[in-house]
Amino acid sequence: MSIELTGVTHGYDGTTVLRDVDMHLEPGVVVAVVGPSGSGKTTLLSILGLLLAPDAGMIRIGGDDLTRDSANRGRMRAAGISWVFQTANVVPYRTAIDNVALGLLKTGADRTTALAGAALALASVGLAAKAQAHARTLSGGELQRICIARALTSAPTLLLADEPTGQLDGPTSRSIGKLLSVPRPTTVTVLATHDMELAANCQRILTLADGRLTEASL
Amino acid sequence: MTGRRWRGRGLVGEALRNLIFAWPRSIGMVVLAAVLLGTLAYVEFSYAQRLITEHRDLVAQGRNVLVVRANGGLDAGRCDALAGVAGVLASGGIRPEGVVSLRHAPGTRFQLAAISDGAVSVIDPVRSKPVQRTTGWTLGAAAAAELGVGPGAVLTPTDMPPAPVSNILSADSRFPELARSIIGIVAPSGVFEECWTEFMPGALAGGEGMLRYWFREADQLDVDGALPLNEFSRDLSAEFALRAVRYLWIVVAAVVFVLAGVVTWLRRTELALYRALGVSSAGLHLLAAVDAIVVFAVALVVGLGVAMVLHLTIAVEWTAEVLATGLRSSVSATVLAAILAPLWIHVTSRTPIADALKDR
Numbered sequence: 001m002s003i004e005l006t007g008v009t010h011g012y013d014g015t016t017v018l019r020d021v022d023m024h025l026e027p028g029v030v031v032a033v034v035g036p037s038g039s040g041k042t043t044l045l046s047i048l049g050l051l052l053a054p055d056a057g058m059i060r061i062g063g064d065d066l067t068r069d070s071a072n073r074g075r076m077r078a079a080g081i082s083w084v085f086q087t088a089n090v091v092p093y094r095t096a097i098d099n100v101a102l103g104l105l106k107t108g109a110d111r112t113t114a115l116a117g118a119a120l121a122l123a124s125v126g127l128a129a130k131a132q133a134h135a136r137t138l139s140g141g142e143l144q145r146i147c148i149a150r151a152l153t154s155a156p157t158l159l160l161a162d163e164p165t166g167q168l169d170g171p172t173s174r175s176i177g178k179l180l181s182v183p184r185p186t187t188v189t190v191l192a193t194h195d196m197e198l199a200a201n202c203q204r205i206l207t208l209a210d211g212r213l214t215e216a217s218l
Numbered sequence: 219m220t221g222r223r224w225r226g227r228g229l230v231g232e233a234l235r236n237l238i239f240a241w242p243r244s245i246g247m248v249v250l251a252a253v254l255l256g257t258l259a260y261v262e263f264s265y266a267q268r269l270i271t272e273h274r275d276l277v278a279q280g281r282n283v284l285v286v287r288a289n290g291g292l293d294a295g296r297c298d299a300l301a302g303v304a305g306v307l308a309s310g311g312i313r314p315e316g317v318v319s320l321r322h323a324p325g326t327r328f329q330l331a332a333i334s335d336g337a338v339s340v341i342d343p344v345r346s347k348p349v350q351r352t353t354g355w356t357l358g359a360a361a362a363a364e365l366g367v368g369p370g371a372v373l374t375p376t377d378m379p380p381a382p383v384s385n386i387l388s389a390d391s392r393f394p395e396l397a398r399s400i401i402g403i404v405a406p407s408g409v410f411e412e413c414w415t416e417f418m419p420g421a422l423a424g425g426e427g428m429l430r431y432w433f434r435e436a437d438q439l440d441v442d443g444a445l446p447l448n449e450f451s452r453d454l455s456a457e458f459a460l461r462a463v464r465y466l467w468i469v470v471a472a473v474v475f476v477l478a479g480v481v482t483w484l485r486r487t488e489l490a491l492y493r494a495l496g497v498s499s500a501g502l503h504l505l506a507a508v509d510a511i512v513v514f515a516v517a518l519v520v521g522l523g524v525a526m527v528l529h530l531t532i533a534v535e536w537t538a539e540v541l542a543t544g545l546r547s548s549v550s551a552t553v554l555a556a557i558l559a560p561l562w563i564h565v566t567s568r569t570p571i572a573d574a575l576k577d578r
Contacts, residue, residue, distance in 0.1 A: 046572040051494060071498075078223035078496020089491045089575050093240045105228050106495040134239075 256521030310336025311410025
């Protein structure tokens with residue numbers, strides 16, 4: 001499914017963060033969004049991920065206008081969008097594998113299937129040994145990898161990752177970066193990052209500055 | 219747009235697993251709710267028990283007994299016939315017959331009375347077997363103790379032939395004046411000075427009017443309670459219905475609801491994560507409802523159990539009415555709190571997901 005933003009504008013407390021942003025992304029593409037801190041990368045991803053409704057403009061996914069349609073926004077969040085948040089958002093008292101399984105349970109999978117998928121996803125981020133560890137006992141980097149595993153466990157229409165390698169050490173950062181930047185035929189992947197090495201692995205780099213989105217040459 | 223999303227069963231499973239994994243929070247919530255619900259049950263148990271005990275004591279003392287007197291006495295046959303009237307438990311008459319002394323206790327004077335066997339049923343309701351009309355004497359308990367005699371002993375009142383003691387009458391609770399009497403159980407004939415009638419619970423209200431009509435031909439009829447009606451005006455049923463704690467269950471439900479709100483607020487980031495993972499508003503309500511139902515149900519069982527044990531250590535007796543009162547209030551509070559608790563989801567869902575995740 002294609003993702004399309006048209007004339008998206010958004011701001012907080014009178015400050016405009018995004019100005020008239022247009023974007024068209026086709027399945028299979030991996031895009032890096034770069035820009036200085038506070039430039040609106042997270043806001044852009046929140047609008048793409050249907051967590052935030054823009055002040056103006058339109059977002060279409062697969063041709064459907066999801067700018068304000070709350071019922072379908074929720075359905076798309078469950079069935080088609082996977083997130084890796086800047087802050088590692090997990091259910092703190094659940095195990096690593098339970099947290100990862102949420103990525104499949106949200107698509108309607110039964111628990112057995114979800115746990116099997118979660119085990120594979122945990123292995124792919126190098127956390128197979130920590131499957132039964134409670135989230136609150138894990139380090140920030142490990143939690144971030146759980147979020148990545150949760151996002152990868154389903155085959156989303158849209159994979160959004162906000163500073164996914166920000167809390168990881170060098171070697172782990174590189175391996176996770178590679179994992180995320182692999183093109184997936186049915187998935188649009190958007191990574192917001194300061195990590196230019198990760199951005200360089202992506203097919204397209206978009207720069208966000210002063211609320212405007214421009215394509216950077218690789 | 220169509221799409222796969224959370225199954226209801228999956229969400230119920232999530233809610234249950236969250237309860238288990240977050241056991242310190244779950245147990246804390248159960249304990250707090252159990253204290254509130256248990257206190258409510260205990261207060262209701264105690265109040266109901268006190269009223270029921272008071273009511274029973276009053277009934278035992280003759281709360282439902284009316285005594286009729288008239289100038290020139292009352293027809294004994296009509297008094298006795300009252301026992302067959304609907305709403306009447308027992309009826310019988312009493313006739314004082316002066317004082318008497320005994321040959322083997324000269325100088326000590328006792329009341330002499332003639333009463334019908336129906337009156338014995340009214341005056342001594344806990345008697346295990348009915349008295350028999352015999353030629354022997356029935357002694358009031360105090361008179362028997364004073365004389366040191368029991369059934370079978372022979373009494374010889376002055377100017378009367380000797381006769382054995384047949385019965386001991388316990389009249390302390392309803393007619394203590396009769397306790398120091400030597401009594402003859404007589405057939406309902408002639409005239410009685412007083413007619414004692416005990417009504418079934420609930421029939422007392424119409425009793426006075428009925429008795430006035432029943433003895434309408436008597437002169438200067440006076441109807442009063444064995445416990446004086448004009449001095450005792452408490453209506454225990456009304457007191458119970460209007461008790462100050464009758465709305466306590468709503469207060470307890472409100473406090474438990476607020477408690478649930480605090481817990482929901484503390485979980486707002488976790489709930490925002492579920493929202494970000496596509497759990498709908500209905501799904502979040504389901505999560506909260508399962509949480510509330512399980513926690514409050516366990517709290518109800520624990521709270522009620524503790525309240526019952528505490529009450530049993532204090533209460534002399536345990537009745538179904540008392541149990542029902544405590545159960546009704548605490549179950550009502552639990553159900554109300556469980557219905558309301560998921561509404562907190564509306565409050566937490568007002569914050570945009572991105573803000574709630576602190577990820578903007």
